[in-house]
Amino acid sequence: MTEVSTNPKPATPAPLWRRLLPPVLAAGLVGVLGAALLNPARNTPEGGPLINKPAPAFTLESLDGAPVSLASLQGRPVVLNFWASWCTPCREEAPLFRELSERQGAGQGLAVVGVLFQETKEQNARDFIKEYALAYPSLRDPGIQTGINYGVSGIPETFFIDREGVIRDKASGGLTRERLNAGLAKIGVAGL
Amino acid sequence: MWGLLALVLGLLLSVSLALTPDQEARAERLGTNLRCPICTGLPITESTNDLSREMLRDVREQVVAGRSDRDIYAYFAARYGNFVLLDPPKEGSNLLLWGAPLAALVAGGAVLWGVLRKRNVAAPSIPEAGTEAPFDPFLAQVRRETRGDDRAGGQA
Numbered sequence: 001m002t003e004v005s006t007n008p009k010p011a012t013p014a015p016l017w018r019r020l021l022p023p024v025l026a027a028g029l030v031g032v033l034g035a036a037l038l039n040p041a042r043n044t045p046e047g048g049p050l051i052n053k054p055a056p057a058f059t060l061e062s063l064d065g066a067p068v069s070l071a072s073l074q075g076r077p078v079v080l081n082f083w084a085s086w087c088t089p090c091r092e093e094a095p096l097f098r099e100l101s102e103r104q105g106a107g108q109g110l111a112v113v114g115v116l117f118q119e120t121k122e123q124n125a126r127d128f129i130k131e132y133a134l135a136y137p138s139l140r141d142p143g144i145q146t147g148i149n150y151g152v153s154g155i156p157e158t159f160f161i162d163r164e165g166v167i168r169d170k171a172s173g174g175l176t177r178e179r180l181n182a183g184l185a186k187i188g189v190a191g192l
Numbered sequence: 193m194w195g196l197l198a199l200v201l202g203l204l205l206s207v208s209l210a211l212t213p214d215q216e217a218r219a220e221r222l223g224t225n226l227r228c229p230i231c232t233g234l235p236i237t238e239s240t241n242d243l244s245r246e247m248l249r250d251v252r253e254q255v256v257a258g259r260s261d262r263d264i265y266a267y268f269a270a271r272y273g274n275f276v277l278l279d280p281p282k283e284g285s286n287l288l289l290w291g292a293p294l295a296a297l298v299a300g301g302a303v304l305w306g307v308l309r310k311r312n313v314a315a316p317s318i319p320e321a322g323t324e325a326p327f328d329p330f331l332a333q334v335r336r337e338t339r340g341d342d343r344a345g346g347q348a
Contacts (some may be wrong), residue, residue, distance in 0.1 A: 025299075029292050036289055048272045083207050086331045149272035153229030176212075 026166040047152055049167065055080075055161045056149035060139035063126060067139050070165070073111045077187040078161040080119040082152045083138075089174030090156045094132040096180055099192055101136040108163075110189050112140035117147050117155045129155035160188040209252050219255045222264055223248050223279050235278055 013019075014072070022106055023046070050056075059069035081097060083090040091116075101112045116138055119125050129138060150159060160169040160183040169187040171179050181191030209220060223237040228244040236244035236251075254264045268276045268299070282290045 022303075025296065029296055032292060036285070049270055123326065143249070144243055147243065148247060148250060149271060151229070151273070154270060 006041040041090070049133075050151055050159075050167050051170060053167060055159065055165050055167050057059075057138075057144070058115075058146045058149070060141055060146060062137035062139050063122065063129070064137070066137065068113065068139055070161075072163060073113070074165055076108055076111045077163055078111045078113060078159075079187075079190050080150075080161060081112070081114050081149060082150070082155050082157045083114055084117050084119045085154055086120065087155050091132075093156060093175040093180075094128070094134065096175055096177060096192065097136070098134055098151040100133050100180070101134065103189075104136060112136040115141050115146055117141065117152055118144065118159075158183065160184065160187045209249075209256055211252060213254060215252075215255045218251045218261075219230050219248070222255070222261060225265070226251070226268055227276050227278050229272055233278075311322060320323075 001179075028115060055070060057070050057073075062068055079097075079100065092135060097112060097114075100110070103110050104112050114134070116125055117124075119140075122140075125138060128134075139146075144152075150157075156172075156174055156176060158171040159167050160171075162168050169183040171183055175183075177192055184191050220237060223233045226236045226247060228234045228236045228239040228241065228247075230241060231239045234244075236247045250267075251264060254267065259267075264324055265277055265281070274280045280286050
């Protein structure tokens with residue numbers, strides 16, 4: 001009976017897999033947590049959850065009082081820009097939109113549409129439009145319902161909608177010519 | 193100040209939508225888990241900008257319409273992504289993130305328990321092993337001498 005206790009256990013080393021298991025588990029855990037921390041928005045596709053989804057429908061009134069609906073633009077690629085007169089990057093990208101809107105065609109051509117986002121004074125928006133000679137309609141969005149439907153979280157934000165009415169790209173922040181051209185390419189429109 | 197403003201706004205909204213106190217509480221609870229998209233880490237119940245107010249109105253409308261919490265969260269997540277949820281649902285990769293440390297803790301506890309138990313079983317054998325220790329001449333000498341003292345003491 002005492003033999004068992006008197007004989008010290010032979011110091012056989014644990015199998016390799018058992019010695020490696022804890023550090024491998026720990027390293028794996030650290031890796032997963034690190035990857036999650038470094039990619040906070042990985043659970044949504046690039047550009048938000050609306051990319052490659054049908055563009056939310058809207059029927060809004062332009063500052064001129066004309067109703068504009070997304071349905072009425074069906075069959076045309078649409079560049080939808082959320083903006084406000086108080087937003088500095090909107091001011092910086094306005095000349096690009098001016099240039100782009102010159103391409104705006106009636107039939108099947110490109111449609112450029114602006115939507116006001118938290119515009120405090122409509123007159124400021126009118127002045128802005130005049131200052132940059134914007135020739136496309138800018139729409140009032142009472143209740144910001146369209147803004148919410150498009151998941152707008154800061155302006156400017158520009159959505160590129162293809163002929164089928166699917167959002168193919170979204171640009172957050174002021175557009176550069178390159179960024180605008182990248183968006184246009186995704187909806188089959190030649191760049192500037 | 194902001195709290196008061198939010199309360200007044202909430203009251204105004206609830207009057208216009210005629211929410212029951214239960215619905216009101218539910219809308220408030222849902223709102224505290226929805227991030228204001230244009231603020232830094234504030235729920236829409238605590239921010240006072242137009243967008244948050246409209247989102248809260250949306251929440252109230254959906255509560256009145258009898259939609260489930262899950263549906264309402266899904267409605268906002270479909271537009272803004274899961275980022276809009278201050279406490280994202282624990283499913284998918286989130287579940288892994290939440291569950292992995294917990295699982296590691298449990299596994300670590302199990303390993304520790306196993307090690308401690310093994311040590312307790314081994315412990316009683318240590319004194320026995322001590323008596324069987326190799327011959328120690330110094331200890332033997334001490335024993336001899338103390339025994340001798342005892343004998344001497346006994347004779348005296």
